[in-house]
Amino acid sequence: MTTGVGPVGLPDRTDQAATHSVADLNGECALPRERIGGKAWSVNHLRALGLPVPPAFVLTTQAWEEFELHGGLSAEVWAGVRAGIATVERGTGRRFGSETEPLLVSVRSGAAVSMPGMMDTVLNLGMNTAVERALLAETGNPAYASDTHRRFLAQYRDIVLGDPRAAVPEDPWEQLRGAITAVFRSWNSARAKAYRRNRGVSDRLGTAVTVQAMVFGNLDANSGTGVLFSRNPNTGAPEPFGEWLVGGQGEDVVSGRTTPRPLSDLAGALPAVHSQLLTAAALLERDGRDIQDIEFTVEAGRLWLLQARPAKRSARAALRLAVAMADEGLIDTEEALSRVDAEQLRTVLRPESGVDTGALPLARGESACPGLACGVVVTDPDEAEARAAAGEDVILVRATTSPDDLHGMIAARAVVTEMGGATSHAALVSRELGRPCVVGCGPGVVSALAGRTVTVDGGAGVVLLGAVTGKPVEQAVLEDMARLAAWAGVDPGELPAVLTTRLGLGENRSSATHSADNGVMTAGTLPASDVSPRTTPLDSRTQPTTDAPGHPDSALLRLIGLKGRVRSEAVAASLGLPEYETSCRCADFIDHGWCANTPAGLRLTTAGREHVAALLDQERRHVDPDAMTAIYEEFCGFNGELKDVITAWQMKDPGTPNDHADSAYDAAVLSRLLGLHERVTPLVRWLGSIAPRLRPYPARFDRAVAKIEAGDHVWVARPIIDSYHTVWFELHEDLIGLCGLTRADEAAAGRAH
Secondary structure, three states: OEEEOOOOOOOOOOOHHHHEEEEEOOOOOOOOHHHHHHHHHHHHHHHHOOOOOOOEEEEOHHHHHHHHHHOOOOHHHHHHHHHHHHHHHHHHOOEEOOOOOEEOEEEEEEEOOOOOOOOOEEEEEOOOHHHHHHHHHHHOOHHHHHHHHHHHHHHHHHHHHOOOOOOOOOOHHHHHHHHHHHHHHHOOOHHHHHHHHHHOOOOOOOEEEEEEEOOOOOOOOOOEEEEEEOOOOOOOOOOOEEEEEEOOOHHHHHHOOOOOEEHHHHHHHOHHHHHHHHHHHHHHHHHHOOOEEEEEEEEOOEEEEEEEEEOOOOHHHHHHHHHHHHHHOOOOHHHHHHOOOHHHHHHHOOOOOEOOOOOOOOEEOEEEEOOEEEEEEEOOHHHHHHHHHOOOOEEEEEOOOOHHHHHHHHHOOEEEEOOOOOOOHHHHHHHHHOOOEEEOOOOOHHHHHOOOEEEEEOOOOEEEEOOOOEOOOOHHHHHHHHHHHHHHOOOHHHHHHHHHHHOOOOOOOOOOOOEOOOOEOOOOOOOHHHOOOOOOOOOOOOOOOOOOOOOOOHHHHHHHHHHOOEOHHHHHHHHOOOHHHHHHHHHHHHHHOOEEEEOOEEEEOHHHHHHHHHHHHHHHOOOOHHHHHHHHHHHHHHHHHHHHHHHHHHEEEOOEEOOOOOHHHHHHHHHHHHHHHHHHHHHHHHHHHHOHHHOOHHHHHHHHHHHHHOOOHHHOOOOOOOOHHHHHHHHHHHHHHHOOOOHHHHHHOOOOO
16 A cells, blocks of 8 residues: 655656655555654665564655655545555554554654664554553453553653653544654754764754554563574674563664663473574575564464664674674675674774683772773872873772862773772763773772782772783684785784775764873863853743852862863863953962973962861851752762663663663664653753752753763763763762761762762
């Protein structure tokens, strides 16, 4: 089924197929991928291969063009939608909006160019009170019926209505029109536009919308959802790899909100389904000549495939798969060479852990950042900085770290802490600095290690006595490298450079204006006027003014203390102050003995720290303690989410650093960060009305977000500059101080980084 709509007011096209606005995805759709989007193309291709896929139809990018032209869905397109639903009804034997055997559908975006996390999706559409009763009567399962209704209401309010308390239409057709409209509009969302600018994707491409019959992984004990990779995407091993979640829907797995089980659980519970899934994976891999990422749902013991696409992979997997698939005849040697880039080769050649000497570790904790480093243990960040400047290799060991320790962390070869976990300050900052890090080693480690020469094995999570050499690179890696080099006609050592020039693969370069190795600290100097503030609706709290009053010394000195080492122009940029005036005030601080100048910038002296403590005590006396406590408690709720987001940005899983080669993964994490920013902004703005010195924080967060949305991702978590993570840390420290708490106590309670 297709409906044709003339291209009035649209670019001329010569192929008649491109004028279709709505098309069935029955395995015979001949419209090109750029017209129906990647999701619909996958559904159509899966059905063409005879695989089990729920019936679906697609509103093509021409429908989006007409939507943009007319400001809504035209009568012709809507007629096509109703005809599409009728086709899905025939394919399922169910009726949309019916009170007996009702049909529910998903409404998903589908741009031709993948834009993961940037576009909107609505599941379980068609649900209302009568349909919930019908599903209960049909299945006898009240938990399934109510859970499906709850999921729909929450998602529809979030995506379509933008209000968690809004009334959702009971009419399924009104729901459907609203969801399609929301998905089309999401093409022009701020995050989608920023994503396209960063990747050079045209705004004129538009998005398709796929409407597909729902299948329910939350139906019963023989239902669930999962993701299967036809081979292991982390190691490249030929065994299938995946996750399975009983009683869930697809969004549960990809959102990261729940913890799935290994695919072996599916094999044990539903062996026939597991076997059918592996057979489908093998077929799709042969057909696509690449490792496949397959989304699937099992409904009451019946397998359904929802999507399949080439899988993202680690550097080790990329190398192993390229060689293996060439050996298997799936690809030729030229294509094998094109599937590995120079940075991936460098990654697999880096040692990550030490040789096992048989000696007991001096300390054991949680691996926070892999790598191997040897040096003398120091326990004071100032000492670490001074000794490193003199050419000595040092290891910084602390009970816990804070922004005050940053200069010592930069100077150190590795970082070890007594407290904290994978989302602690030490872990997050060490990963951004590229410092091996072991956290949570337990009390007494600082005194036990002080002054000793040790090796920190970040990958193994241990601290060893003396200097320990790294493990040799795995022989299999060297053999795979040799195979690629032979195909390229060069020596293995020349392969990275050859791939860079021969295949036009550029090197990854950071645009950060700092050097972590030499300890020179600079920060972005973008004036506040260069970035338009984000417009976030405030709740009923008082909206602060935009100035930043307070003690003339307080804001500057406090920020210098938080940053550890910083130049006056960077402080001016952070606070939105005139650079010359700030420089003069900083010179006065030096004259008063509150600050000292170092090659890396200003730092507080002992007298300066005492002065800041006195100013902070004075500030606390003018702050409503109940209001500040309430703000801090609400902030702590957001804080755990921020730590999870930054950890996900840095690590794919506890053993796999994020090499940022998977744009889909990164985009999903950035979407979570931007969503958190929208939700926390009213709280941060309200804070300025309680403690005026903190009024610059909203603008600082907004500047970091503007950089991120423009595609400069070092502003997510890079230390030293005013990245989102850096500003968050500093705000957290300010809240701890204004509440009269200590970082050590908050860290022990799990509330501090």
